[in-house]
Amino acid sequence: MAPSRPSSPRVELARAKVNLALHVTGQRSDGFHLLDSLVVFPQIGDRIALASSDKLDLVVEGPFARDLDGSPDDNLILKAVRSFAERADMPCPDIRLTLTKRLPVSSGIGGGSSDAATTLRLLEDFTGTYLPDEELHALALSLGADVPVCLAPECQIMRGMGEELTPGPDLPACGIVLVNPKAAVSTPEVFKSMTRRDYPPLPLVPESFDTLGQLTGYLASCRNDLQAPAMELCGRIGEVLAALEADSRVDLARMSGSGATCFGLCELEHATDIERSLRVEHPEWWIASGPLS
Structure with a gap:
């Protein structure tokens, strides 16, 4: 019997988060700022591929790979994987994630946040475990204020610290x-x-x-x-x-x-x-x- 072929990796575009407008409306007593922003996700972004492996691994490549600071173990993508497994009450999955870093780092377009949110979506499909919306939102928020809005890469209105989200307007083709x-x-x-x-x-x-x-x-x-x-x-x-x-x-x-x-x-x-x-x-x-x- 011929050996089974490994399944093809799941691949998704981690779209840039662009603030078409961003109003700072206040500041909380703990120092966090309150925002009111119209956010869009153009068809421009990093690329994330997820495939089965014999261990949890992250490979970073692409034109801006060298600009990521710190140990790969501290990358927000791996934090997303571990946090997802904990929330879903399952062992940490043995997967290889390949991040092709096409977006500049620390550039105001939410690259790291979008990478983490895209990883969460890929994990749900890979494991077949879909967290309730409230739990997934809380998990995303624990990873960063911009991660929840990136879970659904479509036009949204983002308020508060980023956790208050409502659907945005229909946009023209442009x-x-x-x-x-x-x-x-x-x-x-x-x-x-x-x-x-x-x-x-x-x-x-x-x-x-x-x-x-x-x-x-x-x-x-x-x-x-x-x-x-x-x-x-x-x-x-x-x-x-x-x-x-x-x-x-x-x-x-x-x-x-x-x-x-x-x-x-x-x-x-x-x-x-x-x-x-x-x-x-x-x-x-x-x-x-x-x-x-």
């Missing part, structure tokens, strides 16, 4: 260009640099945006309250925004999260050409493009 000047920005330092922490929340979010113009018109009434303090810490953010805004095909440019990644929204057919133009002008930057959702 493109997004992400640009990072290969500069890491410290989130704690950005918050520390803020002079105000009680900005108004998002304006009422419509149920849908039928066109790119409707979406950018709404976003023009919003902000990223972390953009100004981040620019004080990293002047190259201003250079990225200036380059995006100089392209007439970009309808709106803004920084995501705590930086330094910025995004430009555009018609879908222009996204690849904008990326190519920026690569010619700034070969030292990280640039990626794709559909917004």
Whole structure:
């Protein structure tokens, strides 16, 4: 009898988390900030593959693999695996996880959080054990404030510390260009640099945006309250925004999260050409493009 072939690995895109708008609405007594944010997950991200193995193992490869600090055992992906097994009351599974790190590290687009959330989804499918939504949400929150929103990589409104989630509006078919000047920005330092922490929340979010113009018109009434303090810490953010805004095909440019990644929204057919133009002008930057959702 011929030996059975190993099953093919499960592979999923761990999408970048982009804050189209991010308002800081307060600060709790324990120091945590309160946010109101419109979040999207474009078709740009890291790649995670899960396969059976004889032990729990994590392999990290890709253009930004070397930028991950610390021991692989401290990686959020392995923490997600161990926490899942504990919550599910099962032995830690013998699997090999391969992370192809395509997103810059500490770049304001939730790469590590999305990696952890994607791992949790892959684990549920691999083990056939599906935690109740409340338990999965609590597990994700224990791994980091941005992990819960990444469990369902679709447009959402994110409030509180990130744990209050509601479905976002329907989005038009459009493109997004992400640009990072290969500069890491410290989130704690950005918050520390803020002079105000009680900005108004998002304006009422419509149920849908039928066109790119409707979406950018709404976003023009919003902000990223972390953009100004981040620019004080990293002047190259201003250079990225200036380059995006100089392209007439970009309808709106803004920084995501705590930086330094910025995004430009555009018609879908222009996204690849904008990326190519920026690569010619700034070969030292990280640039990626794709559909917004």
